[in-house]
Amino acid sequence: MTMTRREMLQAMGLAAAATAISPGAALSKTMPNAPKGGLIKSDAHCHVVDFIQGSEGLKSLIGHMDQAGVAHCQIMGLPVTKKWDRIDRQPPTYYLDNDSRVYFYGSTDVDVARAYQALPASERGRLHPFLCGFNPTDQYAINHIRRMFDWFPDVWQGIGEIMLRHDDLTALTLGETATADHPALDPVYAFAARRNLPVQLHSNVGNKRLKEPVYLYEVENALAKHPETTIILAHAGVSRSFSIPTIAADIKGLMTRRPNLWIDLSWVVYEECVAPGGHVDERWIELVEEFPRRVMIGTDMIGHWADYATAIGKYYPFLAKLRPETAVGVASSNFMDLVGPKPSPTVTEPATGEPPMLQRLSLLSSDVVKA
């Protein structure tokens, strides 16, 4: 049965989004715990573990979502984990706590999948797992993704947040610098396009010192080479301590040229660019109104939820400046357009050319799951 977009939204309790009426009361009716007059929101960027892979858990997350009026939430692990070095007396918990390195940690996806599967269906329906636990410079990265789909076929709704250029985090990550146009990601983008999955990237478009978006071309290369893949540029490509005066125009230009580009306004881009000092910058309003269906908000939490309501509530002044139907999209339905029910694609995966050992390992894994 094919559902129209309106029917899908109604089925998800987002009838107001389907009719594009004003946000607020109508939407809050669909969720009893929503703050009075508040929007029902989708959190499009949420890590359910921290940098040492710890977490307060999904049950607790659901409670905080209820309090914050968040109906739907993307969930993902963190693809890197922080090492506790011999010389460090104090165990680190955040990647910037000391100079020890981080390394890619594939089990993050297994943890997310198992925690998600343990929830009742009503709660699973509000969470949208993405997988991320691979090294994006490894040309075998696609094998991890295939393995995760083999082990947990009914779990994944997207790929990411893939950790690419990320200033201090890149400097602390062992190995090659990861970029959006690295050849290791070509089969990942192709896999995502075949299965209609969004791919979320953390890929800084500039750096802390230069005032131009010197790495924007890397993201554009990926978008141009994979026009069938929906790519979400997390934080609109912005990172800590950026000072690129043209950033809103740069991102607007990229979105104009590349219709497969979406952005989320999670993390520091909000405080540093969109609403510095609490004053919403008109250039970002113009950008969002130009692409009202391709912008999302997110908390960028990492496994601990005390600040959850604050992290979602910070968007209210910004949402209030948007046209009502734009606000509904940005706060809620744009994310659901990416992860909501879709006709299941008939996927025929191309021959992998993997070494025989890897093929044997993945056969073994299927047997274990079936047993």
Ligand SMILES: [Zn+2]
């Ligand atoms: Zn993130």
